[in-house]
Amino acid sequence: xxxxxxxxxxxxxxxxxxxxxxxxxxxxxxxxxxxxxxxxxxxxxxxxxxxxxxxxxxxxxxxxxxxxxxxxxxxxxxxxxxxxxxxxxxxxxxxxxxxxxxxxxxxxxxxxxxxxxxxxxxxxxxxxxxxxxxxxxxxxxxxxxxxxxxxxxxxxxxxxxxxxxxxxxxxxxxxxxxxxxxxxxxxxxxxxxxxxxxxxxxxxxxxxxxxxxxxxxxxxxxxxxxxxxxxxxxxxxxxxxxxxxxxxxxxxxxxxxxxxxxxxxxxxxxxxxxxxxxxxxxxxxxxxxxxxxxxxxxxxxxxxxxxxxxxxxxxxxxxxxxxxxxxxxxxxxxxxxxxxxxxxxxxxxxxxxxxxxxxxxxxxxxxxxxxxxxxxxxxxxxxxxxxxxxxxxxxxxxxxxxxxxxxxxxxxxxxxxxxxxxxxxxxxxxxxxxxxxxxxxxxxxxxxxxxxxxxxxxxxxxxxxxxxxxxxxxxxxxxxxxxxxxxxxxxxxxxxxxxxxxxxxxxxxxxxxxxxxxxxxxxxxxxxxxxxxxxxxxxxxxxxxxxxxxxxxxxxxxxxxxxx
Amino acid sequence: xxxxxxxxxxxxxxxxxxxxxxxxxxxxxxxxxxxxxxxxxxxxxxxxxxxxxxxxxxxxxxxxxxxxxxxxxxxxxxxxxxxxxxxxxxxxxxxxxxxxxxxxxxxxxxxxxxxxxxxxxxxxxxxxxxxxxxxxxxxxxxxxxxxxxxxxxxxxxxxxxxxxxxxxxxxxxxxxxxxxxxxxxxxxxxxxxxxxxxxxxxxxxxxxxxxxxxxxxxxxxxxxxxxxxxxxxxxxxxxxxxxxxxxxxxxxxxxxxxxxxxxxxxxxxxxxxxxxxxxxxxxxxxxxxxxxxxxxxxxxxxxxxxxxxxxxxxxxxxxxxxxxxxxxxxxxxxxxxxxxxxxxxxxxxxxx
Numbered sequence: 001x002x003x004x005x006x007x008x009x010x011x012x013x014x015x016x017x018x019x020x021x022x023x024x025x026x027x028x029x030x031x032x033x034x035x036x037x038x039x040x041x042x043x044x045x046x047x048x049x050x051x052x053x054x055x056x057x058x059x060x061x062x063x064x065x066x067x068x069x070x071x072x073x074x075x076x077x078x079x080x081x082x083x084x085x086x087x088x089x090x091x092x093x094x095x096x097x098x099x100x101x102x103x104x105x106x107x108x109x110x111x112x113x114x115x116x117x118x119x120x121x122x123x124x125x126x127x128x129x130x131x132x133x134x135x136x137x138x139x140x141x142x143x144x145x146x147x148x149x150x151x152x153x154x155x156x157x158x159x160x161x162x163x164x165x166x167x168x169x170x171x172x173x174x175x176x177x178x179x180x181x182x183x184x185x186x187x188x189x190x191x192x193x194x195x196x197x198x199x200x201x202x203x204x205x206x207x208x209x210x211x212x213x214x215x216x217x218x219x220x221x222x223x224x225x226x227x228x229x230x231x232x233x234x235x236x237x238x239x240x241x242x243x244x245x246x247x248x249x250x251x252x253x254x255x256x257x258x259x260x261x262x263x264x265x266x267x268x269x270x271x272x273x274x275x276x277x278x279x280x281x282x283x284x285x286x287x288x289x290x291x292x293x294x295x296x297x298x299x300x301x302x303x304x305x306x307x308x309x310x311x312x313x314x315x316x317x318x319x320x321x322x323x324x325x326x327x328x329x330x331x332x333x334x335x336x337x338x339x340x341x342x343x344x345x346x347x348x349x350x351x352x353x354x355x356x357x358x359x360x361x362x363x364x365x366x367x368x369x370x371x372x373x374x375x376x377x378x379x380x381x382x383x384x385x386x387x388x389x390x391x392x393x394x395x396x397x398x399x400x401x402x403x404x405x406x407x408x409x410x411x412x413x414x415x416x417x418x419x420x421x422x423x424x425x426x427x428x429x430x431x432x433x434x435x436x437x438x439x440x441x442x443x444x445x446x447x448x449x450x451x452x453x454x455x456x457x458x459x460x461x462x463x464x465x466x467x468x469x470x471x472x473x474x475x476x477x478x479x480x481x482x483x484x485x486x487x488x489x490x491x492x493x494x495x496x497x498x499x500x501x502x503x504x505x506x507x508x509x510x511x512x513x514x515x516x517x518x519x520x521x522x523x524x525x526x527x528x529x530x531x532x533x534x535x536x537x538x539x540x541x542x543x544x545x546x547x548x549x550x551x552x553x554x555x556x557x558x559x560x561x562x563x564x
Numbered sequence: 565x566x567x568x569x570x571x572x573x574x575x576x577x578x579x580x581x582x583x584x585x586x587x588x589x590x591x592x593x594x595x596x597x598x599x600x601x602x603x604x605x606x607x608x609x610x611x612x613x614x615x616x617x618x619x620x621x622x623x624x625x626x627x628x629x630x631x632x633x634x635x636x637x638x639x640x641x642x643x644x645x646x647x648x649x650x651x652x653x654x655x656x657x658x659x660x661x662x663x664x665x666x667x668x669x670x671x672x673x674x675x676x677x678x679x680x681x682x683x684x685x686x687x688x689x690x691x692x693x694x695x696x697x698x699x700x701x702x703x704x705x706x707x708x709x710x711x712x713x714x715x716x717x718x719x720x721x722x723x724x725x726x727x728x729x730x731x732x733x734x735x736x737x738x739x740x741x742x743x744x745x746x747x748x749x750x751x752x753x754x755x756x757x758x759x760x761x762x763x764x765x766x767x768x769x770x771x772x773x774x775x776x777x778x779x780x781x782x783x784x785x786x787x788x789x790x791x792x793x794x795x796x797x798x799x800x801x802x803x804x805x806x807x808x809x810x811x812x813x814x815x816x817x818x819x820x821x822x823x824x825x826x827x828x829x830x831x832x833x834x835x836x837x838x839x840x841x842x843x844x845x846x847x848x849x850x851x852x853x854x855x856x857x858x859x860x861x862x863x864x865x866x867x868x869x870x871x872x873x874x875x876x877x878x879x880x881x882x883x884x885x886x887x888x889x890x891x892x893x894x895x896x897x898x899x900x901x902x903x904x905x906x907x908x909x910x911x912x913x914x915x916x
Contacts, residue, residue: 056579268578347794348791348795378795382791383788387788387789392596392810401793405796406796426584472580
């Protein structure tokens with residue numbers, strides 16, 4: 001594997017996709033935005049090139065430019081060649097003919113990438129018929145063949161079904177089937193597994209790897225997940241702020257990063273490691289020695305959603321407790337009921353059975369007035385920083401709202417408190433008069449943390465607080481949370497799908513699957529010496545940013561699956 | 565989200581640091597959402613022209629013949645009959661003398677006179693006042709009802725939503741004109757005030773807004789800031805009036821302007837049919853209805869009130885358009901001018 005060298009004219013033919021000095025600028029109402037600043041990159045047939053970067057790095061813009069799908073306010077210069085055709089400035093009609101047959105795309109969100117009102121058959125045969133590859137029954141046969149290829153069971157029958165009848169992972173398989181339907185030279189996979197659970201992600205990555213070997217397709221894999229890169233890529237290109245800062249083979253970039261940005265990015269990736277075990281253990285022991293002061297205690301907790309009369313049991317018989325100064329992590333995949341527990345503790349969902357005690361008061365039995373008094377002691381951080389601040393409130397008002405609601409303090413003391421909290425989350429004080437839309441996601445999440453701490457809560461509920469953030473921003477936020485927890489000594493219920501994050505933060509962990517706790521205990525014992533099969537699968541499925549280790553893990557994962 | 569721009573410091577190698585540096589470097593005044601909307605609105609030319617027109621028409625209507633006990637500057641009353649001069653033709657002229665006209669002149673009866681010699685300018689101004697009052701009152705009443713009913717239905721869902729929305733359906737299926745006619749006649753009879761009529765119209769025109777606001781609230785209530793407010797123990801009223809309704813202000817304001825235009829037209833139709841404003845008060849619709857037979861012989865008796873209705877309704881509509889664009893810039897059909905250059909879009913004629 002050679003270096004992803006700049007493309008020279010005579011060698012261009014052997015590349016499935018190549019960029020040469022690609023520049024993209026967007027005209028906006030404000031200043032022009034220079035999104036991609038001179039990018040050169042190439043993808044060979046049968047090779048996976050990972051384009052890595054955080055938000056705003058220009059990685060998605062690059063792929064969109066190759067597809068010719070940039071909005072009309074973008075201006076592109078340079079070269080983006082699919083096979084031998086330069087698609088920059090290419091006529092719309094010609095570009096349309098090239099899509100699917102020469103270049104295809106796998107999107108991030110399988111829920112929205114398929115049209116919900118058409119059957120899978122219609123959507124799969126569409127491209128075949130448009131490009132004149134097969135018609136009618138022949139097209140359907142080919143579609144069934146494609147579904148078999150991507151591993152959808154019983155394809156002849158299921159092809160008549162609609163997208164909502166498939167699971168998320170299956171839908172992504174269908175999207176991949178659509179992408180390979182016309183044998184494209186190159187597939188652009190834009191964060192193909194970001195919206196999926198880790199175990200499903202591992203399966204999809206397996207599928208992609210198998211397909212590119214079989215079809216000799218080049219893949220441009222766009223991702224922010226270093227583990228996925230280690231698992232899939234041959235070549236890696238790292239982008240930062242529109243610049244390509246580093247390229248090279250996967251070993252070179254992930255194991256011996258040259259550029260400072262790459263180094264820091266890799267350092268920011270949370271890892272499941274044994275290095276912290278002693279420290280965590282000591283932390284836990286310290287608390288245990290002091291005698292645990294229980295803040296939250298759930299016993300045989302049952303939670304139900306009312307779906308128009310029929311009850312759906314989301315959580316069943318879960319028990320756990322959190323003491324002052326402790327962090328409990330609740331991990332699981334989507335649908336495991338982990339966020340539902342957080343919702344119930346906040347009081348947004350009634351408790352259907354069991355008890356949920358906060359400071360010894362059983363929440364389901366309290367009157368609304370008493371419940372309000374109890375909630376005063378709970379702070380909450382949500383997942384989506386874009387949606388968790390009221391867009392019409394300046395930051396200062398957002399932070400002091402709990403004080404206003406509970407009629408505490410005067411105007412001056414509230415402002416003072418807001419300033420203190422902004423200092424605590426390391427934001428400049430003048431942010432107080434700014435509005436949420438002027439802040440980035442990470443900064444907004446820090447404002448959310450400040451708001452959660454306004455009334456010095458005894459219990460902090462964090463529902464996937466970093467899953468919408470970039471890796472390096474996540475590192476900053478997690479570090480801050482850890483620090484604040486140490487300073488304020490609150491109890492914390494931390495909900496996450498990321499085992500590595502929980503490992504870093506929590507003392508205890510509850511692993512959940514379909515509403516039940518399958519394993520729980522000290523983080524050290526559960527995550528480093530898992531007993532339950534599901535926990536093992538979760539641990540094995542999460543990719544690590546080390547290509548050699550990941551290859552070993554991949555085998556382990558396969559063995560675990562074949563054993564089932 | 566952050567993106568590359570010239571202000572970004574060059575030597576930093578972490579997104580978090582770049583963002584913080586950018587935030588620290590921002591010196592420009594921070595703008596609230598409403599301020600951004602206002603600025604966009606002020607740049608919307610048709611809306612600004614309409615706003616000026618609307619203000620002028622309103623000023624003219626209210627200062628010329630006076631309002632209530634306050635006298636105006638116009639010398640004639642819309643109640644006094646007089647001798648018909650020159651067949652009641654308008655004396656208003658814009659054509660200069662050197663083009664064969666009578667010069668720019670206002671005259672005694674700029675809009676002409678009706679068959680019994682009443683000054684038509686005064687009549688039209690009186691009608692315009694009525695239309696504007698009705699529009700504003702209906703806009704306020706209808707918007708208030710619609711917003712509150714929609715918000716309550718959307719927030720509580722369940723049986724509250726069912727009951728409120730079935731009531732809304734009931735109002736929608738009853739033909740508006742018939743309902744307004746019946747209620748309007750009851751309200752309009754005896755009382756000289758048209759406020760009663762306007763309130764009645766407001767009571768039957770809130771339905772559309774209620775549905776829109778309900779839909780908006782249904783989606784907003786799932787936002788995390790609403791959950792956050794509930795979780796910190798806010799009362800329901802605070803959640804609805806502080807967190808939810810202010811975020812639907814776009815829908816509400818835009819709809820209110822269209823409701824005003826609709827109300828003016830509805831009043832005109834009602835008065836034209838004889839169910840609205842009663843004599844001796846006048847309204848634009850009533851004027852048209854009264855003189856519909858004179859259309860061929862004295863067309864100005866039709867044109868002046870007709871044109872006024874059109875001008876007011878159009879101006880209000882443009883205003884609403886401007887507001888909608890300001891609140892939701894994605895809905896504008898307009899695209900920014902494409903820069904000529906390397907990426908000048910290949911057009912159809914370049915096809916082989």
